[in-house]
Amino acid sequence: MADTITISLDAMGGDYGADVVIPGAAIALERRPDARFAIYGNEGTVLPILERYPALKAASTFHHCDIAVAMDAKPSQALRQGRWKSSMWRSLEAVKTGEAHVAVSAGNTGALMAMSKFCLRTMANIERPAIAAIWPTMRGESIVLDVGATIGADAQQLIDFSILGGAMARALFSIERPSVGLLNIGVEEVKGLEEVRTAGRLLRDAGLPSLDYAGFVEGDDLGRGTVDVVVTEGFAGNIALKTAEGTAKQIGEYLRSAMKRTFLAKVGYILAKSAFDRLRDKMDPRKVNGGVFLGLNGIVIKSHGGTDAEGFASAVELAYEMQRNKLLDKISQDLVHYHRGRFAGATEGVK
Structure with a gap:
């Protein structure tokens, strides 16, 4: 794993499951050809779709899972029923065991956070994790x-x-x-x-x-x-x-x-189409898809459950960048420096 970045995928998460996860991963692979994937899901659902993307299949290992966490499942229910066997849990466990560097799921947010905390635990001196969003x-x-x-x-x-x-x-x-x-x-x-x-x-x-x-x-x-x-x-x-x-x-x-209201408005739209295209691109939520779970002993990215393949690809690329730029190392260094300062201040106060 030293020369590549391995990303574990919960292929059953989100509103559309593998129909979005697999094409999204294929798009991300085109942009990040050194990435590798560990895909977790039901073989009857995932493998027929994976066969349509030979490059992704060659860059991936597949792991069959019997359980998919429902989008409306309560976190406690997901933990009881989904531990050990669900695609969500096993994608997180791959990060814990070192088989993958980072996990990506479009599944139930509450369940994903509960499982992430249970599986990966919070970092030293961090009481609660946070979800960070990229904001245009x-x-x-x-x-x-x-x-x-x-x-x-x-x-x-x-x-x-x-x-x-x-x-x-x-x-x-x-x-x-x-x-x-x-x-x-x-x-x-x-x-x-x-x-x-x-x-x-x-x-x-x-x-x-x-x-x-x-x-x-x-x-x-x-x-x-x-x-x-x-x-x-x-x-x-x-x-x-x-x-x-x-x-x-x-x-x-x-x-x-x-733009549809009058004939002149339609003409105006045509004349200003390039400007509207730039505006649409700037406001496209798919470009900033992916919430980062921070404060855990591992990197977890939560994709929007209703996104399409392009949006899921953005979440995968975010996962790639967080690992490539050593996010966990940076957090650990900053936490050590802060708590050393607190300890030094407390010691001086005692003197």
Whole structure:
């Protein structure tokens, strides 16, 4: 595994299962020809589709699984019924045993997080994992976390998320010292919840060399790209994510409706088609598909369950990049540095 990056795939996850996972992996392989795959799923469903992609088949090992985790299964139910035998569990277990570097699934988010925590465990000094999303902005892209793994977070967890998100920005964007902001209802130090204010004060005092704490940011800063990493707890983060997705679809529908309304509007669309194509490409959610589970002893990527092959390919490529740029090593280094600083500060306080 030293010369290649092996990605384990839950072929049964998502709304369309192997019908999207296998073609998506084939697209990703064309763009990342040194990738290798460990595919987990039902042989009667997966193998006929895999046969249509000989290059992918040659770059993969297939493992039959008797159970597929349902999209509506409760996490506790999925853990009881899906451990050891499900395609989701075995794709995660491959990361744990070292057979794969990273796992990708479009399956049930709650079940995937529960299994990931149970199978891979959280990293040292990380109490709760987070889901990080790539967010299109006016400046390019930023990272937002948590978008749904942890509902509510105390000050220490927000600091942990800041470190995790900063490491991901370094791995994905090659930024030496990414800027990090805490999502709040205002930029003034006196505003917001006590836990957010406390986290901000501690981050500023910590003076971490791996990130540049920029203070509080507001909701409209997400689209502006004011900072490289926006940190919040999972309830607010998930609402922000779903609102942004819904707004993008709403704008798209408005534009399509307006362009069909009159003959002159149709002519205008034809004349401005290249501009509309660029806008469509910029707003395409498939280009930023894939939530990264951070804080675990392994890399797990959650693809949107309703995406198509192109979208799933984006999630696979994200997994590839996270491993190629050594995300886990960066997180470990940053956590060690932060907790050494805390220990040194506590020791000085005792003296």
